[in-house]
Each structure stands twice: as structure tokens, then as C-alpha cells.
Amino acid sequence: MYYTGKMKCLYCGQEYETETMFEGCPKCHNDKFASNLTPVYELPKTDGKKETFMKMFPGSGLEAYRALLPFKGTERFVDLGAGNTALTKLERLGEELEIDLYMKDETRNPTWGHKDRLNAVLINKAMELKAPGVIYASTGNNGASGAAFAAKAGLPCIIMTVTGVNKTLETFMQIYGASLIGVKTTADRWKVLKHMVDENGWYPATNYVVPIVGSNPWAIDGYKVISYELYKQMDVLPDKIVVPICYGDALFGIMKGFSELKEMGFIDKIPQMVSVEDYGPVAKAYNGNLDIIEPVEGWGSVASSMSTIWGTYHSLHALKKSNGLAVSLEGNGEINEAQRELAQKEGVYCESASASTLAGLRRLISEGKIKKGEKVVILITASGVKDTAVTSSYLPDIPESNAKMEDIYSILEATYHIHVNN
Amino acid sequence: MYYTGKMKCLYCGQEYETETMFEGCPKCHNDKFASNLTPVYELPKTDGKKETFMKMFPGSGLEAYRALLPFKGTERFVDLGAGNTALTKLERLGEELEIDLYMKDETRNPTWGHKDRLNAVLINKAMELKAPGVIYASTGNNGASGAAFAAKAGLPCIIMTVTGVNKTLETFMQIYGASLIGVKTTADRWKVLKHMVDENGWYPATNYVVPIVGSNPWAIDGYKVISYELYKQMDVLPDKIVVPICYGDALFGIMKGFSELKEMGFIDKIPQMVSVEDYGPVAKAYNGNLDIIEPVEGWGSVASSMSTIWGTYHSLHALKKSNGLAVSLEGNGEINEAQRELAQKEGVYCESASASTLAGLRRLISEGKIKKGEKVVILITASGVKDTAVTSSYLPDIPESNAKMEDIYSILEATYHIHVNN
Incomplete structure (x- = not known):
């Protein structure tokens, strides 16, 4: 376990001992600028050989890299099998x-997207911190990914969304059983997130402040x-x-x-x-x-x-x-x-x-x-x-045919430039 | 290479030395019955240890299992990285x-589906046989998967489809650049496939006969x-x-x-x-x-x-x-x-x-x-x-909110049975 439990500002270098600071670095923050905090690790020096890396981090799932992730506990990870991508x-x-x-x-x-990398860690961190649930502002991939991991973990998941953007992605978020609520604007979504985090201890996945800092840094x-x-x-x-x-x-x-x-x-x-x-x-x-x-x-x-x-x-x-x-x-x-x-x-x-x-x-x-x-x-x-x-x-219509071979041949030739030698 | 270049009937046991027999076993075929042919391998006896298997078939891609697949040549496989699934x-x-x-x-x-297992082999077999292209009867997953592999291989791909079934799957098949043609019935699709195979030497992926035998046996x-x-x-x-x-x-x-x-x-x-x-x-x-x-x-x-x-x-x-x-x-x-x-x-x-x-x-x-x-x-x-x-x-509508916290709390409680302690 190389994680120190500390966070460091990328801009001013200030360190904090915290696991609940989600709005960027307070020290160098101003109306137009917010720098990110990131978890600090005390990493070992090695002989630099790849086989040493393989021995230190054997396997291919999230568990393989536990020591390099921001966890204090040793609880077995909830995992949908994220990563190990081609x-x-x-x-x-x-x-x-x-x-x-x-x-x-x-x-x-x-x-089917990279947000699973984020959510695999997020859900397990939320569980380590015994948060009542996780909360997202999302209209798609991230919300769906989070909902899937939350479902696997049995953890409540709220997604503040804007409805009517994309029906496929709405279904995708909904099917995993997350609690979706539609609001009108991004500002509204963030306001609700901030309240749920500050007042109720829900664990935030996504940004909810301006100036923007991005997702949960852990x-x-x-x-x-x-x-x-x-x-x-x-x-x-x-x-x-x-x-x-x-x-x-x-x-x-x-x-x-x-x-x-x-x-x-x-x-x-x-x-x-x-x-x-x-x-x-x-x-x-x-x-x-x-x-x-x-x-x-x-x-x-x-x-x-x-x-x-x-x-x-x-x-x-x-x-x-x-x-x-x-x-x-x-x-x-x-x-x-x-x-x-x-x-x-x-x-x-x-x-x-x-x-x-x-x-x-x-x-x-x-x-x-x-x-x-x-x-x-x-x-x-x-x-x-x-x-x-x-x-x-931007795709053309699919040509229709009566299935007679002369017609098939002529569509292949005219539409697709395929000449069939018959 | 354990593949013999022979096919054997699953029902009557008849063997054939062929790489172009797609309609099942002619010997035991009748109006109501068609048995499948399947490629024959001459497999070695081993000591049965898993480490022996690992040594015989090292790695995790299609190439690892070449000796167990129906190829005569040694040409490097065209591969999208199929398999190695969680x-x-x-x-x-x-x-x-x-x-x-x-x-x-x-x-x-x-x-994002198991048809890639089939098409990874199909495309490479079509190339080994120097077929002018591959042809499918499909309205979805299989056609899209085939189109993807054909695109990677640079091989022409015709998909006989029925339009209007599912717009998402149509787009999915089309985007890879396959030549799609819509016909009215499954019988029409199969008729075209049979003609393209028998008369023009196109390599068929899917069934095109009755009684049905399934996909290309290789x-x-x-x-x-x-x-x-x-x-x-x-x-x-x-x-x-x-x-x-x-x-x-x-x-x-x-x-x-x-x-x-x-x-x-x-x-x-x-x-x-x-x-x-x-x-x-x-x-x-x-x-x-x-x-x-x-x-x-x-x-x-x-x-x-x-x-x-x-x-x-x-x-x-x-x-x-x-x-x-x-x-x-x-x-x-x-x-x-x-x-x-x-x-x-x-x-x-x-x-x-x-x-x-x-x-x-x-x-x-x-x-x-x-x-x-x-x-x-x-x-x-x-x-x-x-x-x-x-x-x-079968999913309910997503509830809409004015983003006031009392309203959010009451939606969470009433719709999702989440009680927030605030």
C-alpha cells in the first residue's frame, strides 16, 4: 500500500490529509481558477526491470494494482472485470x-467505455468510506458505468440528468437500477450534487463546481x-x-x-x-x-x-x-x-x-x-x-431489391462498385 | 496444424475432403433432415497437464490456437483482438x-458480442481460400461483426438484410462499409446467398438452406x-x-x-x-x-x-x-x-x-x-x-424535478425508496 491518505495540489503544491475534499485546492483557488488535488503515494525505487513490475503487480484485474490505488483497507474489490483491454x-x-x-x-x-476505469475505483472507495451512496451528474456513459458498478456493489446510485438528450443512453443508465432524476440545467444538477455531498455525505463521482475541476480525484x-x-x-x-x-x-x-x-x-x-x-x-x-x-x-x-x-x-x-x-x-x-x-x-x-x-x-x-x-x-x-x-x-439509405439476381448485380455495381463475375 | 482438410458428418459419419460444402451432409440429407459437417482434426495425446496446454497454445489471441483451427496456411491472422473475454x-x-x-x-x-468468435475465423478462412468476398444474411449482430472483420481485412462484404427491423443495428452494420441490400423475406435472402456462393464463389457466413444447418462450419x-x-x-x-x-x-x-x-x-x-x-x-x-x-x-x-x-x-x-x-x-x-x-x-x-x-x-x-x-x-x-x-x-419514465432539494428528497423517497437523512 503506497497510498499516504494525503492529497497534493498540482499547482501550488499544498498538501492536505483528507479523503473528502472534492472542489479542488482551497489555497490557490479564486473566481477564475481551481487547481486539482491528487492522491499522494510513497513509491518504492526498484531495479526498473519489467519482470520486477510483473512480480510486484501480478495478474490483470484491478486487484493487481491495489497498492497503486487510493485505498487504505484490504477489503476485496467489487469488480465487473474492468480493464485488461486490447x-x-x-x-x-x-x-x-x-x-x-x-x-x-x-x-x-x-x-463498453473507459469510464469503467474511474467507476471501478470510485465504487470501492465509496464503500471503504461507508458512504450512503454515489451521486453523478451525467447524461450518458459515466452515469451508466457508475450505475453498473453500484448495482454490482449493491450501493445506492443517484444520477442527476437532463432528459431527452439521448434515449439510448437514458435506457442504458436506467436499466442498472440507478435513481435518475431529470432537471433542466447543468447548474441545477451541480447544485443538487453539492447539497447531497455537503449535507448528506453522498460520494460524488463527477464535477459539481465552477471553476471546473473534473471528477472525483481518488x-x-x-x-x-x-x-x-x-x-x-x-x-x-x-x-x-x-x-x-x-x-x-x-x-x-x-x-x-x-x-x-x-x-x-x-x-x-x-x-x-x-x-x-x-x-x-x-x-x-x-x-x-x-x-x-x-x-x-x-x-x-x-x-x-x-x-x-x-x-x-x-x-x-x-x-x-x-x-x-x-x-x-x-x-x-x-x-x-x-x-x-x-x-x-x-x-x-x-x-x-x-x-x-x-x-x-x-x-x-x-x-x-x-x-x-x-x-x-x-x-x-x-x-x-x-x-x-x-x-x-451521415450514412445513405440502404438500397432495396426484389431479390432477382440482375437487380442484385446492378445494385452491387452501381451503389457499391462491386462487379460480380457471373 | 492438426486440421486434416476433411469434414465429417455428425449424424452418419461420412467424411468428405472439401472446403466448400456449406449445405450439410449430402449423404443423409432428406426433405426434413440435414446434418452438419464439421472439420476434422488429428489431435495429439498429451500428458494432460494444464501447463502442457499453456505451452502448446501460449498467449491469448486467435493466433495462440491456430493449430486447433481449420487453417492450412500460416499467413498471419487479420485480427481485431477477438476473444480473451472476462x-x-x-x-x-x-x-x-x-x-x-x-x-x-x-x-x-x-x-461487443460472441459473433466475433465466428467471424475472426471466417474472414481469415475466406482470405486463405482467396474468395472474392464474404456474404451474410443478417439483420444485426452477425452482419455487423462480419462487416468489421471484413473492413479490417479489406475484403468485400455483402449483407442481405431486411430493412426496418432495428435502426441501431442497421447503422451498426452500415458504418463498417459493408454492402447492404434490403429484401423482403428470409427466403429471398437465402436465394441470393445460394446464387452468390454457387455461381460466384463468394464465401458464405450464414445459413442459406432448408432444412437449416446453421453457419459456415469452418x-x-x-x-x-x-x-x-x-x-x-x-x-x-x-x-x-x-x-x-x-x-x-x-x-x-x-x-x-x-x-x-x-x-x-x-x-x-x-x-x-x-x-x-x-x-x-x-x-x-x-x-x-x-x-x-x-x-x-x-x-x-x-x-x-x-x-x-x-x-x-x-x-x-x-x-x-x-x-x-x-x-x-x-x-x-x-x-x-x-x-x-x-x-x-x-x-x-x-x-x-x-x-x-x-x-x-x-x-x-x-x-x-x-x-x-x-x-x-x-x-x-x-x-x-x-x-x-x-x-x-418496460422501464418507467424518468421523474423530472425543479431541482429544489425538498422536491429532490420527495422524489428519492417516493419513486426510489431512498430516504436521505438531512
Whole structure:
């Protein structure tokens, strides 16, 4: 157990002995700025051999990495079998882009998205703290994932949502038995969360303050496991890891995981973290060398899982600490095209936010910021089947046939350019 | 390489040296009966130790099991990273049912369902045979999975479908770039498949004949990998494996995998295969000790992935050879209830067909056919998010609130029976 029970501010370095501070660092906080707190570990130095890592953290589930997670107790984890996701080489796109390209396929989690990394830790932490339940502000993936883990744990789960956004995702959140309540605005959702946390001791999963700090900082450490898995899966770590960001929980968590591997002596260098946004508040601050992330203008992005005009400090920190890159997009065309390309060239159907990694990659390559032959991992965060409405909006109608072979042949030829030799 | 290039009839034992016989055994075929052919392997005897198996088949991907798959060549497999799916203990349901219950979570595949097992082999076999493309009759999971693998392989893929059945699944099939054509009836789809196979050499994935024989028999061997994984994952194999069946490809493939493990000396006994159907043609034949599977009456099942009034001989064979059990259901109530229970007690949201395993299990336990303390694995075949319409039909509306805390408290109390101490 390397967890100290302490939290440290990423910006001012202030330490706190607390397990219930969810609104960022009070010391350096002001009206326009909130820095993140993150759990502190006292890590051992090692001989740096991969076999030492394998011995220290044997197995492939969450339990394998317990010592690197923010738990004081030794209670067996409630687990849906999160993690251990496939790393797959994307040969055709890699060849086309002239890079060595892989995806970490986070759709292979229990609820088919990377939020399971967060919730696997969150639920167990809520139980360790004997919280009466967990509470989310969510309209989709995170709420559903949390509801699933809460169901497995038998822990009450409240999700403050906005109804009518996406019927599939509503059903997805509801089926696990969570207590969903619809309110009108994000501000309303956050107000209820704050009250339930402060007054009733419910354990919060998601952000509920402005300036925004992102998700529960203990739970964010669940994303570190992605780094540990990549270290196990790859002989040589990638030059760049491309992550779609909203509040940047995964971007920061992955960077933190690598940073710990470095501290323990297993790696010499943290791979460069690359953030992709639709609107780009973090890119604007990072590329402009600012500490304060101002909101930017939106343009109606289809990538609802990542879409925000706000940014968080831990995103900026992850980029700085890894000497990373930040890129933003300019419209839905490139996102949809990336989704189509990933499916049609690599057999990977991911949600729009995940596909934006490819769109961002294309931009960075064309700007010369990612060079020929570099090794790149994109994080595919969630399955495309959770939200097919955007996809179907740009697909053509399916042609109908009377099933006579001349008609079939002519459809194959005209619509699909398949010439059948008969 | 243990594959002989031969096929053998499950019923009459006739052998054929062929790689293009898709309509079952011609020798014992008649108007009411078609038996399946299956690839023949010459398997080595071993010392039966698990470590020997681990050495013979190291790793966790499809490549690990190449010698047990129907390939003559040594070309590297096109692979989306299928398989290596989680085995998860279902503690709460197991306790309630007084059995030792697990799920093999096939939703953790590249297209979030077990059809990836079939298509991983199919696509590579089509490439080995230099087929011009692969062709499916499908309205959902299988077509989408095939389209994904075909995209990864760069192989043309035609899907004969019936439009208007399920918009989500249509988009899912389309996005991978397959050539979809809608026709009116299943008979029309099969007619086109037969023509494309016989006249143009396209490689068929699915059934296209009556009496029905099921999917491509070489591809079905992809399901054997589920057995190999279970052997690796479990110290002691289960007494029963519960599989939802339509044409029974997975049921047969899993049984065949275990039967090979027995032949090689790794196990003494094949676990009993348990088939669950909605309408029950196979249960009727098996429980009535008949070789010919007569069609039965349907009742409008919601479990569209499994729903058929027809059965196949290899289903019957799998049950006989493993001294298995066959059960059928009586209505959608028990299927929906099982789906809700799996989600709310175990955090597992699966499609209706997968949930029917729990409904079948409940029946078999109440009939005394599965006893206290038995070890049971249910096969969870596909994710629930692929088809949320059925689920949403039985879920209540989400309550709306003005976000005032008194209102939130009273909704929590009245709708969700959560009393908040404030």
C-alpha cells in the first residue's frame, strides 16, 4: 500500500490529509481558477526491470494494482472485470499516415467505455468510506458505468440528468437500477450534487463546481491502470498517447500512471500526452502558455461525450508535465469522417469523441508536430453503438431489391462498385 | 496444424475432403433432415497437464490456437483482438439461486458480442481460400461483426438484410462499409446467398438452406476458443454451460472445443451443455428423443437474436454428446425480468437473448435439473446497448424535478425508496 491518505495540489503544491475534499485546492483557488488535488503515494525505487513490475503487480484485474490505488483497507474489490483491454495495431491507417499506430480499445470494458476505469475505483472507495451512496451528474456513459458498478456493489446510485438528450443512453443508465432524476440545467444538477455531498455525505463521482475541476480525484486514479497495462503490453512505450478530453480526467490519470512508473524506475521518460478537444479551451491555454483556462466558443459539436467550452487545470498539468501537444478541431465534418474511416479501414466503430483522436492526429501530422515513423497510441474511449444517431445521419439509405439476381448485380455495381463475375 | 482438410458428418459419419460444402451432409440429407459437417482434426495425446496446454497454445489471441483451427496456411491472422473475454463471478445471483454462478462475458469482444468468435475465423478462412468476398444474411449482430472483420481485412462484404427491423443495428452494420441490400423475406435472402456462393464463389457466413444447418462450419470452429479460454481461466470446469441458441453454432462449437480437450487428455469429462430457446424446437426434439427437429409455434419473442421456430442438428448433437439439458421459455415476461435482474443485481446489461440464459436457469433449477451447489457458466452473448428499444419498453419514465432539494428528497423517497437523512 503506497497510498499516504494525503492529497497534493498540482499547482501550488499544498498538501492536505483528507479523503473528502472534492472542489479542488482551497489555497490557490479564486473566481477564475481551481487547481486539482491528487492522491499522494510513497513509491518504492526498484531495479526498473519489467519482470520486477510483473512480480510486484501480478495478474490483470484491478486487484493487481491495489497498492497503486487510493485505498487504505484490504477489503476485496467489487469488480465487473474492468480493464485488461486490447491493444490493437491499426495497420492500414498507420501506413497511410506513415506512423506506427495502435489503439488502446477501452470499448472492451464492462460497460463498453473507459469510464469503467474511474467507476471501478470510485465504487470501492465509496464503500471503504461507508458512504450512503454515489451521486453523478451525467447524461450518458459515466452515469451508466457508475450505475453498473453500484448495482454490482449493491450501493445506492443517484444520477442527476437532463432528459431527452439521448434515449439510448437514458435506457442504458436506467436499466442498472440507478435513481435518475431529470432537471433542466447543468447548474441545477451541480447544485443538487453539492447539497447531497455537503449535507448528506453522498460520494460524488463527477464535477459539481465552477471553476471546473473534473471528477472525483481518488477515482481518477483508476485511469492510471491504462498506463500500467500499456507498460505490460508494449516492448517499447509510444512516443505519443492521444486522448479525447472533456474535463481531462483520463488524460491526467494516464500521465500520472506513467509518471509513477518513472518514479519507480521502470521507465526513463513519460510518453507525450496529446489532448484532442472539439472547442479547445485547453489547447488555447496550453498553446498560449496560460495557467487560467478561459471558456471558448462552441460550434455544436456532435462529439457530445467530450464537448465542453470549459477546461480543467489537471489537463494543462498533464500536457506540461509530459511536454505534450494540444489540438482542437473546427467542425463535425472531420469528426464524422474520422469515425467512418476508423470503422471502414480498421473495423473499429467508436463514438464521435473517440474518433476525434484520429481527426486530431491528422491535424498534428499535417502541422509537422507528429513526425513520420513515430509510435502513437490513440485512446478509443467508448463504443459507437451507444449513440448511433449521429452516425446514421451521415450514412445513405440502404438500397432495396426484389431479390432477382440482375437487380442484385446492378445494385452491387452501381451503389457499391462491386462487379460480380457471373 | 492438426486440421486434416476433411469434414465429417455428425449424424452418419461420412467424411468428405472439401472446403466448400456449406449445405450439410449430402449423404443423409432428406426433405426434413440435414446434418452438419464439421472439420476434422488429428489431435495429439498429451500428458494432460494444464501447463502442457499453456505451452502448446501460449498467449491469448486467435493466433495462440491456430493449430486447433481449420487453417492450412500460416499467413498471419487479420485480427481485431477477438476473444480473451472476462469470466466474472455472479455472486448475488449465485447466492440467491444457491449455485456457483459465473458468466463468460462475450460482450467484451471487438463488436461487443460472441459473433466475433465466428467471424475472426471466417474472414481469415475466406482470405486463405482467396474468395472474392464474404456474404451474410443478417439483420444485426452477425452482419455487423462480419462487416468489421471484413473492413479490417479489406475484403468485400455483402449483407442481405431486411430493412426496418432495428435502426441501431442497421447503422451498426452500415458504418463498417459493408454492402447492404434490403429484401423482403428470409427466403429471398437465402436465394441470393445460394446464387452468390454457387455461381460466384463468394464465401458464405450464414445459413442459406432448408432444412437449416446453421453457419459456415469452418467458422463455427471459432467458438471452440471459448472452451479453451474457460479451461485456462478455471481451476475446475463448470458442471453446466448455459447457451442461448438460435441455430446453435456456439452451443456446438463450445461442446466441440471441450470434446477436443478431452481427446487430448486435458479433461476427463465434457461439461453438460444447456441450450435455452424461446420457442423450443430443439428442446422438443431433444426431450422427446427425436432426430428430426420439427418447427414449433412462435409467440412473438423479444429475443430477436435467438428467435426461431427451426432447429439444427448440431444443436441436438451437442446436447446428446454432453448429456446436456434443453429448456424453452414461455413468454417475454421472464426474458425481460432476467434482463432487468442481471443489470440490477450484477451490473450486466445484455441483450434479451443473453438474458434468456438466466430465465432458462431458473426453470431448470425449479425443475430440479440443476442442483444446489452446482457450478454453472452462462454465456452472455451480446451487449444490451445494441438494442435498447425492448428494454425501454418496460422501464418507467424518468421523474423530472425543479431541482429544489425538498422536491429532490420527495422524489428519492417516493419513486426510489431512498430516504436521505438531512
